[in-house]
Amino acid sequence: MPTRRTIVQGAGAGLLLGPLASRRARAAPDGVRLSMGSPMPQAHPATTCLVEALDAIRAESQGRIDITLYPDSQLGSELSMQSQLRSGAIAFTLTSASSLQTLAPLAGIPGVAYAFSGYVPLWAALDGGPLSERIRDALKAFGLKAFRVVDNGFRDVITGTRRVETVSDLQGLKIRVPPSPLLTSLFKALGASPTTINLAETYAALQTRVADGMENSLPQIEATRVYEVQKYLSRTSHSWDGLWILAHGRTWDALPGDARDLIARHFDNAVERQRHAFVQMNSAGEARLRAKGLVITTPDRAPFRAALERAGYYAEWKARFGAEAWGALERYTGPLGA
Template identity: 45%
Template sequence: MKHTLRRRSFIHAFGAVPLIGSGLTLAAPAFAQGAKVTLKYANNLPLSHPMNIRAKEASYAIKQETQGAVDLQIFPSGQMGSDTDMLSQVRAGAIDFMTLGGDVLSTLVPVASICSVGFVFKNYDEVWAAMDGDLGAHIREAIGKAGLFAMEKSWDNGFRQITTSGKPVNTPADLKGMKIRVPVSPLWTSLFKAFDASPTSINFSEVYSALQTKVVEGQENPLALIDAIRLYEVQKFCSLTGHIWSNYWFLANARGWNKLPKDIQTVMAKHLNAAGVNERADLVALNTKLEGQLAAKGLVFNKVDTAAFRTALQKSGFYADWSKKYGKDAWAVLEKYAGALA
């Protein structure tokens, strides 16, 4: 149902309501004279990424539908700090919203990374059935218990691929001993240790320099991010492993979110969730053309037999170990969509 919010309803709703991030309490007369709610949304991606393009559209739509009352300001490219910095600021209320991957969020909400268990999802049909279904609901419930609010629709970060400077990755054996950058996440570290690699946790903002200075030989990210931060300048090979699908949750401080009037929540959720769904389609379209564009910039691509990697993880006990860490209930929800793993 389309929501039409009139100025009168906003005046009534905002009367003496504390506003998250603003430090203000607006009485009805102040709002009637043009007062606004200014909210901060931060992320670590460049403005050119589909996430920020769609977030900007959502911000405009929110402002339009609220008749200028809500101004969602976007701070991209890590302007507010690293992922871990921004998460701390959201929890403290210094930032109102952020988008964060399940990898980093798992340091606070362990089950948030379950959708990124290695070599689980084969395609997007499996991904969105799970994330728009019981698996996504299970994760959001856990996020809520940690004092955060997650929008219903998860945003796409894409299937991750491995880039390297020395040699391509064709088999699990090619990862043995390789120094590879991974996010600050126990799951990622565990995955590559299962292949006898040497994973190093480095924040996203430092990936380029770590590769440039040879602190690590390789890294893994979706093609959109490989292109966005110009990793083709410091990497030679791109192995299409699709080893992990990763997402972004659009998060808010739960206390701050709950202080917003219900009609404001409805408008914001509607447009932000729609933006998330549109971003998913954008990323698929982008990735279909990026391989050719990145190849033209010097990256050498190769495809791998993912079944060999999944078998290696089963033999190593990787799935069995993580099924215990996530718990039988969460693991059962995952296997509902991915099939038997351990």
């Protein structure tokens, strides 16, 4: 359920806050009413931290900035929400880097398989520097304002049919992936049969064996409760994915400066809280999932990366992203591929 009633866009309301309030703002006592879509479930830390941020924005502006969050794909699939955002039908969205790749290809580059060794180089790459600048510029070209990236974790494989301990165990496996060319390419290169299914429909797809398994982070596996209909969890950590907080550029630019400052500050604080909560949730997640009956293994990841090299995965994506962007990525990851 949304946190409040459905609202209409009002970026042109001329809102100013506190001592900066003008006659124009006072003439529009209802202030700014905006909406935000998200694919994340209610229990995901991205949802809980954003709800806190939106409540703080509402309180600090004395109700004059009212942003309603619609989580759990209530406004449609990620691709649908991206389309709504670009048209200005909604003002904000939270959307995965992997699905954004279908719009702005460079947005998917942090998800290159086995690229980042951990969070230190990852956040260095995405919180500033040449790689982050290139991604933000790519999104800006589509009229989107990008804030900081919410963590959605290093991704593992969960299945109901068989353990995944070696590359051969993936052969022919029907595995759910988001609408990401990079993840689709990754699993095809490993011999699986990736299929795109909306996140909100994944539980039913796994329960009815439309798919044999899915790949996602531990907190996402917990939040979607797919462990109830799956049996085996393989800690492959094959790719990282994050969620960009995005705004419709013209709606954002039409807000007064103090309103933008207030929203940006609370979004930034929400990202910090979310990343911390996600790490805590992830570190304790394996024990919780094991207690729920999942059989958990941690395969040697080197053969998976070697199989991708042999399949030409890294060479393909270097060519598709371009040598300049690939070089920006390798500043933080070291050499990728042969």
